[in-house]
Amino acid sequence: xxxxxxxxxxxxxxxxxxxxxxxxxxxxxxxxxxxxxxxxxxxxxxxxxxxxxxxxxxxxxxxxxxxxxxxxxxxxxxxxxxxxxxxxxxxxxxxxxxxxxxxxxxxxxxxxxxxxx
Amino acid sequence: xxxxxxxxxxxxxxxxxxxxxxxxxxxxxxxxxxxxxxxxxxxxxxxxxxxxxxxxxxxxxxxxxxxxxxxxxxxxxxxxxxxxxxxxxxxxxxxxxxxxxxxxxxxxxxxxx
Numbered sequence: 001x002x003x004x005x006x007x008x009x010x011x012x013x014x015x016x017x018x019x020x021x022x023x024x025x026x027x028x029x030x031x032x033x034x035x036x037x038x039x040x041x042x043x044x045x046x047x048x049x050x051x052x053x054x055x056x057x058x059x060x061x062x063x064x065x066x067x068x069x070x071x072x073x074x075x076x077x078x079x080x081x082x083x084x085x086x087x088x089x090x091x092x093x094x095x096x097x098x099x100x101x102x103x104x105x106x107x108x109x110x111x112x113x114x115x116x117x
Numbered sequence: 118x119x120x121x122x123x124x125x126x127x128x129x130x131x132x133x134x135x136x137x138x139x140x141x142x143x144x145x146x147x148x149x150x151x152x153x154x155x156x157x158x159x160x161x162x163x164x165x166x167x168x169x170x171x172x173x174x175x176x177x178x179x180x181x182x183x184x185x186x187x188x189x190x191x192x193x194x195x196x197x198x199x200x201x202x203x204x205x206x207x208x209x210x211x212x213x214x215x216x217x218x219x220x221x222x223x224x225x226x227x228x229x230x
Contacts, residue, residue: 004159033215045207045221052216091159095215103148103215104175107160 003027004092004108012114013082020067021077021111023092029053032096034075035105036066039089048090051075082115089113120144123208123222130229136195138225140208146220147213149191151175151183154205154224166191167213198229 005024013019025034036048051059051066059066067076079086089112093105124139142149148167152160152175162175164183172183180202184192191210195202205226209219 031215035218037221043205043224045209045219047218047220050216050218093160097215103211103217103219104150104162104165104173105160105219106162107152109157109159 002108003096003106004094006092006108006111008111009109010112010114012116013079013086015084015115015117016081018078018080019082019113021079021090021092021113023075023077023108025073025075025092025094027073027094027096029096032094033103034066034068035093035095036064036075036077037091037093038086039091039110041088045091049077079113084115084117087113087115121208121210121220121222123206123225125225126223128225128227130195130198130227132198132200132229134195134198134229136198136227136229138193138195138206138208138227140191140193140210140222141189142191142210142220143189144210144212144220145188146210147188148211148217148219149185150209150211150219151181151191151193152207152209153177154207160207163193200229203227203229 032053034051038046089110092108150165151163166185182194208222211217211219
């Protein structure tokens with residue numbers, strides 16, 4: 001079974017509008033972490049935001065927020081006030097297990113976001 | 118800023134060759150990782166290392182080996198390159214701890230002819 005599922009291969013959003021990128025995960029661990037990365041066409045992976053499974057508040061970083069719904073096992077990324085530079089592939093990833101040790105990640109297949117002027 | 122440097126941006130090799138992909142990080146990170154990225158499949162973990170001379174298999178280790186002789190350097194080795202190893206290879210590093218993000222290099226696009 002897929003540990004991370006991103007069901008939207010591609011999304012379009014108008015500049016200055018908000019957009020939600022979906023991510024669901026599958027784990028039986030109680031302690032885990034969820035990450036979002038951005039990959040522009042140049043290829044580098046840029047870390048955006050992190051949510052721990054025990055964090056009570058949804059994570060926010062500038063225009064990025066993570067809508068964490070633990071019971072539904074979803075960790076959607078919300079980008080507010082979209083900019084042309086937000087056009088990129090976005091990957092959701094999960095780390096299973098506790099906060100110590102190696103933090104190897106399971107990645108989803110990604111969502112390609114296109115911001116329309 | 119963390120800097121993860123991969124030795125080549127583009128590489129073309131022939132079937133059967135032994136191929137070395139090098140990765141160096143400058144932030145004294147304990148953990149280092151090698152992924153391959155293919156369209157529609159996302160990133161898949163090949164190997165990772167949480168200390169010098171330590172290595173652990175990821176999801177797709179077959180046909181690959183790794184070496185970590187120094188903390189800052191993590192090498193991926195294709196013992197006998199095959200065409201199905203044509204892919205984008207990404208190296209990453211992170212501090213020890215499950216909430217630490219991985220920092221990625223720019224990737225090496227490897228073509229095996």
